Amino acid sequence: MTRGFVLHKASLTPHAVKAWGVFLESDLRKEMMRRNSMRYRWTTRHLSGILLLVLVLQLLLALPALADASATGDAFPLGGNSTDARVHATESGLAWLASLQHTDGGFGIGATSDWLFTTQAVQPFLVRGDDAATLQVAGVGAIDYLMPRIGQIDSDSYKIAQMILAGVALGEDPTAFAGRNWLTWLNGTYQPDGRYASATAGAVEAQAMAILALRAGYQAVPTGAVTWLKGAVQIDGSWGETPAGPGDGYHTGLALWSLALAGESNQSSIVQNAVAYLAGQQRADGGFGEAGSAASDPLSTGAAILGLLAAGENLLDAAWMVDEWSAFDALMSMQSSSGAFIMPPAGEPDMAATWWGMLGLMGRTDPFRYRTLAAERAIEWLHTQQCFANSTCDPSITGPGSFGPASTTSDAILAIAAVGQNPDGPAWTLDGQSVVAAMEALVPSYVDRSGNRSAEAAKSARAAMAAGRDPRSFGGLNLIARIESYYNPETGRYYDTWLYRHNLAVLALHEAGATVPAAAWQTLVDEQHESGGWGWAFGATVADVDSAGLTMRTLADVGYPLESAVYEAARQFLDEMQLPDGALPDRKSADAGNSNSMALAMRGILSSGHDPRDIPFLQMTSEGALVSLLDVLLTYQEDSGAIIFTRHIPESRLLASLDSVPVLMMEFPVYAPPVLESETVAGRVAIWSRSDGAVLVAPYAGDGNDDGTLEVRRWESDSAQWSAPLDAFKTAGAYLVSLGNDQRAMWQVEYLDGDGVNGNAVQTVQLRQITLPLIAKR
Numbered sequence: 168m169t170r171g172f173v174l175h176k177a178s179l180t181p182h183a184v185k186a187w188g189v190f191l192e193s194d195l196r197k198e199m200m201r202r203n204s205m206r207y208r209w210t211t212r213h214l215s216g217i218l219l220l221v222l223v224l225q226l227l228l229a230l231p232a233l234a235d236a237s238a239t240g241d242a243f244p245l246g247g248n249s250t251d252a253r254v255h256a257t258e259s260g261l262a263w264l265a266s267l268q269h270t271d272g273g274f275g276i277g278a279t280s281d282w283l284f285t286t287q288a289v290q291p292f293l294v295r296g297d298d299a300a301t302l303q304v305a306g307v308g309a310i311d312y313l314m315p316r317i318g319q320i321d322s323d324s325y326k327i328a329q330m331i332l333a334g335v336a337l338g339e340d341p342t343a344f345a346g347r348n349w350l351t352w353l354n355g356t357y358q359p360d361g362r363y364a365s366a367t368a369g370a371v372e373a374q375a376m377a378i379l380a381l382r383a384g385y386q387a388v389p390t391g392a393v394t395w396l397k398g399a400v401q402i403d404g405s406w407g408e409t410p411a412g413p414g415d416g417y418h419t420g421l422a423l424w425s426l427a428l429a430g431e432s433n434q435s436s437i438v439q440n441a442v443a444y445l446a447g448q449q450r451a452d453g454g455f456g457e458a459g460s461a462a463s464d465p466l467s468t469g470a471a472i473l474g475l476l477a478a479g480e481n482l483l484d485a486a487w488m489v490d491e492w493s494a495f496d497a498l499m500s501m502q503s504s505s506g507a508f509i510m511p512p513a514g515e516p517d518m519a520a521t522w523w524g525m526l527g528l529m530g531r532t533d534p535f536r537y538r539t540l541a542a543e544r545a546i547e548w549l550h551t552q553q554c555f556a557n558s559t560c561d562p563s564i565t566g567p568g569s570f571g572p573a574s575t576t577s578d579a580i581l582a583i584a585a586v587g588q589n590p591d592g593p594a595w596t597l598d599g600q601s602v603v604a605a606m607e608a609l610v611p612s613y614v615d616r617s618g619n620r621s622a623e624a625a626k627s628a629r630a631a632m633a634a635g636r637d638p639r640s641f642g643g644l645n646l647i648a649r650i651e652s653y654y655n656p657e658t659g660r661y662y663d664t665w666l667y668r669h670n671l672a673v674l675a676l677h678e679a680g681a682t683v684p685a686a687a688w689q690t691l692v693d694e695q696h697e698s699g700g701w702g703w704a705f706g707a708t709v710a711d712v713d714s715a716g717l718t719m720r721t722l723a724d725v726g727y728p729l730e731s732a733v734y735e736a737a738r739q740f741l742d743e744m745q746l747p748d749g750a751l752p753d754r755k756s757a758d759a760g761n762s763n764s765m766a767l768a769m770r771g772i773l774s775s776g777h778d779p780r781d782i783p784f785l786q787m788t789s790e791g792a793l794v795s796l797l798d799v800l801l802t803y804q805e806d807s808g809a810i811i812f813t814r815h816i817p818e819s820r821l822l823a824s825l826d827s828v829p830v831l832m833m834e835f836p837v838y839a840p841p842v843l844e845s846e847t848v849a850g851r852v853a854i855w856s857r858s859d860g861a862v863l864v865a866p867y868a869g870d871g872n873d874d875g876t877l878e879v880r881r882w883e884s885d886s887a888q889w890s891a892p893l894d895a896f897k898t899a900g901a902y903l904v905s906l907g908n909d910q911r912a913m914w915q916v917e918y919l920d921g922d923g924v925n926g927n928a929v930q931t932v933q934l935r936q937i938t939l940p941l942i943a944k945r
Contacts, residue, residue: 245864247499254782257295274309276516295525298537302838317347325367328376338539340540375418375424379535382428385544397437400441416445417467423442424474428534445471450489451490453496454494465510471527473526476530499898506899544808554605565609603631622672650675660687660690673725709755722775762811851927860907876895877917882912882913
């Protein structure tokens with residue numbers, strides 16, 4: 168299975184079209200504008216009835232009959248408040264970056280690679296949740312290009328920081344790749360005054376990037392470094408390239424983001440003053456630009472978005488909208504159809520612009536984290552929880568190598584084995600007893616008791632197999648035979664009341680290669696609730712996330728067909744359970760997510776052939792950031808490496824970490840460039856009024872080979888004919904045409920594509936926001 172934004176004509180559902188703000192003719196008759204999403208400003212000029220009649224008569228003489236349909240919708244002009252649109256724009260940018268990789272594994276515009284370009288090119292893949300190490304040409308990747316060029320990097324904080332961020336994006340440990348500890352090297356550039364020294368970048372940018380790199384490496388930011396950055400602020404609340412100024416949107420946004428990562432409170436005066444400065448610098452299109460420039464640019468806009476989001480601002484709130492355009496819309500208007508972002512006025516693809524454009528589109532302000540490195544960091548912390556290292560453990564009861572009771576020790580073995588370490592080896596041996604030996608000693612009292620101990624036998628068997636031991640002879644017991652002895656052929660269950668325990672028994676038997684009766688998984692299928700979820704117990708009236716995730720995984724592991732509607736219903740259940748911040752709770756009544764439930768759900772999603780980094784599990788927060796289940800789970804990790812249970816109850820770190828590590832180490836779908844139909848899908852054309860003049864927006868989808876064009880002509884009433892075509896800029900999701908301040912004109916819009924146009928290829932539109940479709944379906 169491959170990832171990427173894949174759009175086929177048949178898959179362009181009304182819902183997907185609506186989310187884009189693209190309204191085809193058939194959709195308009197089905198959709199009513201919701202009051203709370205009324206974000207359009209209708210620009211009208213009260214023409215006299217006579218003049219309007221004359222204009223309409225002229226059109227009727229020159230054109231076929233026109234159907235009157237008001238342009239409606241619940242998205243911003245370019246889809247800035249649409250998850251689908253933003254993901255499409257992000258995937259387009261990633262595809263452009265991927266296309267720039269050369270045979271040496273490096274990246275660059277033109278025929279040669281560049282080390283700094285390469286370090287920046289791989290970072291947006293990490294922000295999207297992808298593994299940049301899988302980007303290769305003939306088996307050669309970016310790390311192969313960078314490793315021999317370490318000598319080009321001197322003791323310059325900016326260069327070192329970029330290498331740290333690139334290394335993390337490539338899955339490399341910043342303390343031990345390319346033969347050195349990069350965090351130690353970075354700290355070596357730290358000056359007595361709190362500044363990180365660099366001759367490559369401006370002082371403020373170098374300081375901010377050093378902070379980003381430290382946080383990516385789980386390092387605290389020195390107080391002196393924060394003090395230096397705060398001391399570089401200008402009197403108007405902004406930051407510039409140097410402490411001497413002048414301030415601008417780019418450096419102010421970057422400073423705000425890095426201060427938030429360093430722990431600065433959103434309520435501090437320095438943060439609030441910077442927010443006020445940016446509010447005064449927002450341009451007519453909703454974006455931000457360089458000091459003294461009227462135009463927005465991707466660097467300033469992307470950095471400002473991250474800084475404002477980090478400061479707790481809601482960028483979808485009316486206070487941050489300019490003439491109904493958001494900062495995200497502004498970014499999307501600067502992205503070319505190739506996926507690259509451009510800097511005005513050159514109009515050429517730009518690496519730095521694309522880097523910041525991508526980060527701004529995603530809006531993720533948390534430290535850069537790579538899932539497998541996060542898992543390894545959690546395992547490092549796990550050493551502090553082993554019995555002799557944990558003051559709360561009584562080794563006389565559980566054994567020095569254990570993690571307390573058998574249930575926790577078995578989970579620890581699974582986590583340790585998941586990262587490729589040996590739980591029976593010296594690294595996990597205390598006072599002569601390994602974790603596996605401790606578990607084996609605990610098995611008899613854990614399993615060999617009265618009552619149904621199928622789940623206990625299953626956990627013990629799975630731990631034995633993870634450690635490479637025989638579950639049919641572990642702790643003096645045949646654990647597989649013990650599980651099978653609890654089977655009830657009348658119900659098909661290994662545990663008649665608790666569904667969760669039955670799941671564990673089925674998983675253990677399957678992993679051991681034992682025969683699992685069809686009735687054992689059919690009882691799970693039959694138990695699915697109408698909501699699509701499952702409850703903790705058989706016959707439970709309330710479904711929960713943990714049981715849904717585990718059952719999805721069990722069914723997938725035993726081979727229940729992945730195309731079954733059972734999985735789709737379960738994924739829909741999980742989607743509906745997701746909270747506004749992207750997290751998953753354990754049950755509907757809970758108001759906060761937790762890492763255990765997210766880990767179980769992610770495992771079920773992955774096992775059933777879907778990706779927790781993609782829609783619908785990637786969603787937009789109320790503030791405007793795009794976050795996936797994976798993104799949210801990674802934010803639950805502390806600098807120690809421990810993963811907390813919830814943000815409000817962090818104490819259950821051990822169980823949360825043990826549940827999270829195995830799913831972080833699972834095989835995730837590999838990044839693949841987007842695949843689009845070559846045919847253009849024409850959207851619903853509209854005109855948007857801004858303080859700097861009207862803009863015609865013609866959305867489109869498809870056009871995977873990027874050969875489509877758009878012709879826009881003004882109606883010349885004096886000569887009763889259409890004008891020559893106007894200049895149109897093609898973004899990754901819409902054509903944009905600046906119309907100036909002409910309040911009287913009407914325009915004809917025609918989508919052209921040699922591969923065909925699906926939808927209304929020819930439309931007319933005027934400033935009254937009335938779109939009049941003509942004929943034309945090619």
